[in-house]
Amino acid sequence: xxxxxxxRAITKEFPGVKALDRxxxxxxxxxxxxxxxxxxxxKSTLMKVLSGVYPAGSYDGEIHFEGALAEFRDISDSxxxxxIIIHQELALVxxxxxxxxxxxxxxxxTAGVIDWHETNHRTxxxxxxxxxxxxxxxxxxxxxVGKQQLVEIAKALSKNVKLLILDEPTAALQENDSRxxxxxxxxxKAQGVTCIIITHKLGEVRYVADTVTVIRDGMSVSTKxxxxxxxxxxxxxxxxxxxxxxxxxERTRRAGEMLMEIADWNVWHPEHxxxxxxxxxxxxxxxxxxxxxxxxxxxxxxxxxxSVFGKSYGRxxxxxxxxxxxxxxxxxxxxxxxxxLAYVTEDRKSLGLVLDETIRFNTTLADLGSVSKHGVLDFxxxxxxxxxxxxxxxxxxxxxxxxxxxxSGGNQQKVVLAKWLHTAPEVLILDEPTRxxxxxxxxxxxxxxxxxxxxxxxxxxxxxxxxxxxxxxDRIYVMNEGSFVGELPAADASQERxxxxxxxx
Amino acid sequence: xxxxxxxxxEYLASHMRDFGLLFALIxxxxxxxxxxxxxxxRPVNITNLFLQNSYxxxxxxxxxxxxxxxxxxxxxxxxxGFIGALAAVxxxxxxxPMPVAMMICLITGGLIGAAQGYFVAMWxxxxxxxTLAGMLVFRGLSLWLLQGQSVGPFPREFQLLxxxxxxxxxxxxxxxxxxxxFGTRAFNVLSFSLGxxxxxxxxxxxxxxxxRNARYGTEDEPLSLFWLRNGIIAAAILFLMxxxxxxxxxxxxxxxxxxxxxxxxxxxxxxxIGRRIYALGxxxxxxxxxxxxxxxxxxxxxxxxxxxxxxxxxxxxxxxxTATPKAGFALELDVIAAVFIGGASMSGGVGKIIxxxxxxxxxxxxxxxMSIMGIGIDxxxxxxxxxxxxxxxxxxxxxxxxx
Numbered sequence: 001x002x003x004x005x006x007x008r009a010i011t012k013e014f015p016g017v018k019a020l021d022r023x024x025x026x027x028x029x030x031x032x033x034x035x036x037x038x039x040x041x042x043k044s045t046l047m048k049v050l051s052g053v054y055p056a057g058s059y060d061g062e063i064h065f066e067g068a069l070a071e072f073r074d075i076s077d078s079x080x081x082x083x084i085i086i087h088q089e090l091a092l093v094x095x096x097x098x099x100x101x102x103x104x105x106x107x108x109x110t111a112g113v114i115d116w117h118e119t120n121h122r123t124x125x126x127x128x129x130x131x132x133x134x135x136x137x138x139x140x141x142x143x144x145v146g147k148q149q150l151v152e153i154a155k156a157l158s159k160n161v162k163l164l165i166l167d168e169p170t171a172a173l174q175e176n177d178s179r180x181x182x183x184x185x186x187x188x189k190a191q192g193v194t195c196i197i198i199t200h201k202l203g204e205v206r207y208v209a210d211t212v213t214v215i216r217d218g219m220s221v222s223t224k225x226x227x228x229x230x231x232x233x234x235x236x237x238x239x240x241x242x243x244x245x246x247x248x249x250e251r252t253r254r255a256g257e258m259l260m261e262i263a264d265w266n267v268w269h270p271e272h273x274x275x276x277x278x279x280x281x282x283x284x285x286x287x288x289x290x291x292x293x294x295x296x297x298x299x300x301x302x303x304x305x306x307s308v309f310g311k312s313y314g315r316x317x318x319x320x321x322x323x324x325x326x327x328x329x330x331x332x333x334x335x336x337x338x339x340x341l342a343y344v345t346e347d348r349k350s351l352g353l354v355l356d357e358t359i360r361f362n363t364t365l366a367d368l369g370s371v372s373k374h375g376v377l378d379f380x381x382x383x384x385x386x387x388x389x390x391x392x393x394x395x396x397x398x399x400x401x402x403x404x405x406x407x408s409g410g411n412q413q414k415v416v417l418a419k420w421l422h423t424a425p426e427v428l429i430l431d432e433p434t435r436x437x438x439x440x441x442x443x444x445x446x447x448x449x450x451x452x453x454x455x456x457x458x459x460x461x462x463x464x465x466x467x468x469x470x471x472x473x474d475r476i477y478v479m480n481e482g483s484f485v486g487e488l489p490a491a492d493a494s495q496e497r498x499x500x501x502x503x504x505x
Numbered sequence: 506x507x508x509x510x511x512x513x514x515e516y517l518a519s520h521m522r523d524f525g526l527l528f529a530l531i532x533x534x535x536x537x538x539x540x541x542x543x544x545x546x547r548p549v550n551i552t553n554l555f556l557q558n559s560y561x562x563x564x565x566x567x568x569x570x571x572x573x574x575x576x577x578x579x580x581x582x583x584x585x586g587f588i589g590a591l592a593a594v595x596x597x598x599x600x601x602p603m604p605v606a607m608m609i610c611l612i613t614g615g616l617i618g619a620a621q622g623y624f625v626a627m628w629x630x631x632x633x634x635x636t637l638a639g640m641l642v643f644r645g646l647s648l649w650l651l652q653g654q655s656v657g658p659f660p661r662e663f664q665l666l667x668x669x670x671x672x673x674x675x676x677x678x679x680x681x682x683x684x685x686x687f688g689t690r691a692f693n694v695l696s697f698s699l700g701x702x703x704x705x706x707x708x709x710x711x712x713x714x715x716x717r718n719a720r721y722g723t724e725d726e727p728l729s730l731f732w733l734r735n736g737i738i739a740a741a742i743l744f745l746m747x748x749x750x751x752x753x754x755x756x757x758x759x760x761x762x763x764x765x766x767x768x769x770x771x772x773x774x775x776x777x778i779g780r781r782i783y784a785l786g787x788x789x790x791x792x793x794x795x796x797x798x799x800x801x802x803x804x805x806x807x808x809x810x811x812x813x814x815x816x817x818x819x820x821x822x823x824x825x826x827t828a829t830p831k832a833g834f835a836l837e838l839d840v841i842a843a844v845f846i847g848g849a850s851m852s853g854g855v856g857k858i859i860x861x862x863x864x865x866x867x868x869x870x871x872x873x874x875m876s877i878m879g880i881g882i883d884x885x886x887x888x889x890x891x892x893x894x895x896x897x898x899x900x901x902x903x904x905x906x907x908x
Contacts, residue, residue, distance in 0.1 A: 312794060334796040343794065351794055354787035356854055365784055366795040368777045375777045380717070419795070 410441025618811020657827025700746025
């Protein structure tokens, strides 16, 4: 077999970060090639380089497609050559029909007038090819995610695809639909379509892939034949095998009395009524303890945290929450705050801060009662509070009257932390507290977390960065697909153990 | 800590909006004063200007809160007309005692706001749609209530709501003496005294705030600009109150309006509920995750708007001395325009009471000035539209330059 695609020494830099470092990828014609790696390893960036989202010239290295040097200027450029990506978030218009979606931007039309007969006819042929029994006129909104995935593939086929790239195609699918999709990939392979599948699930790799490439920290670590003697351990080690080069501040670990317990927690999806997002989760945190929740993106960690914090996510939430052994009411955010809970959101810009307002405004927002009398704000007290946290958390800003939108990521995160510390919580849930923050600021955030635990507060830390969890936590819960699949004391935990708990379904 | 004062130029650049608006109003007033040959600033016209715009300003207070919360209310013109009609029917046709009738009207306004707020807040129907429906519904209900006829006139004491003046508490001799000194026909000492007090208060409060900022090291404007700005405001207050006092004194409605402006400025800037409304409009999700009951706030913003629209309806009916089916027609657009000219943002979270008030005056002075000049209603609409667009363009342009 000859190589259909060769990516040679691809390097892509963003200000301050090297997202890809001399990555090499060789995909043979007619094979299914799996790409594995942790969140943030650089898989998506690599695919964006390939598809022209990052145009030629914005990266170093060469892409050879069908034996010739390819320099894509944008997505349509790469699509013209037959490279098509199906993203994790589907790019379908729910209000349009299957046929309309498949030919969107590529309509069968003469002089701008669509030939519906021809369109429907061709759609039927495509749907047959992907094994989807739906009428071309059905609205995409009315079919499930699994079928929508098939529509995307049909759309790709309509464009004479040569290289089909699927980005975590089964992440949102049920067992059944996943299997169907993988079978379809094998069928397409038989028809001569070359595929790249990005996935975390080693079972899938074993089922469909001919070759597997592992990417880690922006580098291609290994490329192995997936058909002979593929060992799960090898792949897991390749995926996580990085040195614990990050430093974590020292802390005396002393877990005190039981602080908070959650039992039999179940949550259903807010829109898809038949989808259960959280299954029977029970967990606890002690005073002075830092408890981690490990898991991949989409495993339900944020959904769990938000459903506990005032039912901010999901429907039909059931289960019990206890604080100091007593049941507490966490049914609204205000009640959860009053009970002593704080939730530092994953997405600080869209969920945590009012960007147009000042540090002072944001710091006191969750507890305005403490800086007001009879509903009238005391600006003096407010300023003192903001100043106190600015000093304590070493937020770098000219003054607390600075708009938070003008601060760096690390300093914004400190403002969010200040907001929640001001509510004097007993248990803090930190959702990806160091995402998008530079190394120095990370260390400061870690120090703050350690200070909190030294004060006897319970900290629940959600993170996609495993070294961070290993370096910070006393105990780690491992989460996958809405359930806890393991609980490890920090002493017994390793990246390999966590990853194998996640990938061995 | 020391006050961090930037240079005048730098400060002006970053506070272009606040100063721009004030200077725009002054420029517009000077312009019309000249082209109308001095008619604009005549005491009787100044008095009229307040009377004509009071109900717009009162509604702009509520509209600012609605817009800051991230919504809009298209129904206020219709609701205002409907309440005027209700008042007329109650007072003129059914002889309901005036205080009772007014109470009923204000409560009805609140209920109308509650009904619209319910659909916006609890069912998350876009406020544009809910209030567009409300606009049609209450336009129709006004017609039905009045049977397509004008109903009036109102009893004398109801008219006073709008056309009455606050009597002078100082001895008449003093007024006559001062009228002689200034060479005017009359002089209302109370009005002018209040003007002096207000002007002094503006400067005193400005100084107090400046002191406080100095103590906490907050950024503040350069001293020269501080005196320029506050000097202009104080002088404008004195000037207007002087004009009013040489006519018939302070109109009742100006007192109502002034008190409401103070209350709403205080509520939006100094209270917990005001702070929460800005948070809601600035980032609803963040507000919600901070324990703020966003639905209830949205609901209350509409209830408040309903009550203010009802009050405006009463004042409007009292001014015309009759309720007509056409009352309030398209008035919501003037109110919304005033708020946006005043610097509020369509996406919510941004805007000040004082901005909305100045915005309303800009619209009002233009209406008044152009009418005196005899410019046709056709050109008036065109010019007002362009001014609105220019004001918002100015905002967007400034923002893009800062970014």
